[in-house]
Amino acid sequence: MADGQNLTTEIRLPASRAGEIARGTLRLLAGLGYHGVTEMTLANNRRADIAAVGPAGEIAIVEIKSSVADFRSDAKWQDYMPFCDRFYFAVMADFPQELIPEDVGLIVADGFGGAVIREAPVDKLAGARRKAVTLRFARLAACRLQMVNDAGWTDRQVSLT
């Protein structure tokens, strides 16, 4: 397809259900003032599906569950909670919501957007932890942006991505 004629490919949907949920959740979060990145590795080596930073530095982590099987096989989601002020699961509309624990947030999303079905309780991070998570987020986002903007460049600090 010629340059300038690829409008249809530019708005294509992500290739997977998890990718669709991620895109819609990032749009939802941005509308709420939280700018997010996907797949951020935390200091405990767990990888959060989405981490997002709010206007006052609030940190949200979202774990995406593309299916019941995906949810049931996950024994590690509680490991994310010490790294955020608010924790959410994000699922599609066909997911049985009663499976989601009641003491975490719940987002329903598709490839185009989403909604916060249940707000997450706030468990405020201590200052040093918040600082460390924000720094990691900042450097990761900038590194990824550079990789996208500068196709001739590849980051050598694999630890960041």
Next chain:
Amino acid sequence: MADGQNLTTEIRLPASRAGEIARGTLRLLAGLGYHGVTEMTLANNRRADIAAVGPAGEIAIVEIKSSVADFRSDAKWQDYMPFCDRFYFAVMADFPQELIPEDVGLIVADGFGGAVIREAPVDKLAGARRKAVTLRFARLAACRLQMVNDAGWTDRQVSLT
């Protein structure tokens, strides 16, 4: 040009001298562990050409000067210094380096990379300012990344970009 055949356009040079200096400087900084973004507006409404964050949260600001005329017409560069630990000018190799003040850093770059010709003195930010600059940087980088990755989405918070 067909998809998959645009290798040459992917590695094309930026369209301007300032764009070339920016790209090379971002590559240089990344090699030093500083991940940067271009055109970050500061709390005083000045727009830094490049802001970058180091591994321990160090903040560098780089002002790009594409020509002597560009340098001479700039009366505002000192306004960036209260927002960073290190301040640099970045110029191309043909720029007369003696024009650059001796008490700031100097980078020489082209579209492919660069070098720190003179290290910037450190003027350490206070904690609250560093926190605010890092937060702004984090949200800006993530917002830009989302705009690149999600062509169907546009940020409505113009203040961020």
